[in-house]
Amino acid sequence: MVAGKNSPAAQPSEVAPELADENAQLIGRRVRTLRGERKLTIAELAAKASVSAGIISQIERGSANPSIKTLQRLCDALDVNVWKFLDEEKRGGAGDAPPFIRRRAQRPRMVVGDKGLTKELLSPQYADELRFMFVTMPPGSATEEMLIGAGQKAGYVMAGAVELTVGEHTVLLEEGDSFQFNSDVEHGLANRSDQEAKVLWIISALDVRL
Structure with missing residues (x-):
């Protein structure tokens, strides 16, 4: 949960394009993957998260980085924590580490x-x-x-x-x-x-x- 969750639907002004491009690309890939795993269309995810389909489309293309408020709405809709958007399943160079290690x-x-x-x-x-x-x-x-x-x-x-x-x-x-x-x-x-x-x-x- 997050404060303000019941506030009006997110508008494009909540997107923060000044954030790191690398973050935007990674978040976009993860949102698209998680949405696909749950067999949701962009419109269905937008409705569940109370954000516009346009914002989700921008996020998935990596052309915009969501605000914390928008990320949390997506977390609630996809039932994951915020770091799931930034943590890819396979990251190079970690093959020698057991699952309880973070290189x-x-x-x-x-x-x-x-x-x-x-x-x-x-x-x-x-x-x-x-x-x-x-x-x-x-x-x-x-x-x-x-x-x-x-x-x-x-x-x-x-x-x-x-x-x-x-x-x-x-x-x-x-x-x-x-x-x-x-x-x-x-x-x-x-x-x-x-x-x-x-x-x-x-x-x-x-x-x-x-």
Whole structure:
């Protein structure tokens, strides 16, 4: 689930074409594959996800990268978590690794917003209920439309300083500080400084789509 899920259907303005082209191509391939596995037409998926067929067509062609809100609607419609769109079943160079290993070269990567905030998944492909990732935050960047649902989130500030908001509380965290909270509370991270920040982000989710 995500805040705002019942808001009006997504419009083309929700598509963020400034994000990395590589992400757009990978998401497009995965959406098309998952839609095919479920034997859905573009129009049927659009209706289930409450987005326009035009946006889905753009996404599948790799010509546009969806916002977090649009991605979450597609997650709900296809019954997968958001990383399923960025994690291909076969990635080169991982043949020597057992399924509980994630090689550095095979990390799925998501670029969010015009400031270049980057999320890199560290968990292996099969992990559902527990995931962890690196969040790299350039100066002035902030998380957008954080996913809300049953479970917990935690983290450790590896470098720099970030502003963490959980519900009504906003706290400045510096290198070496850590946190943990229930993920059904509105929350967000922001880097108000002039230096890059890096956070190890952990999700223990009861809803595997988070």
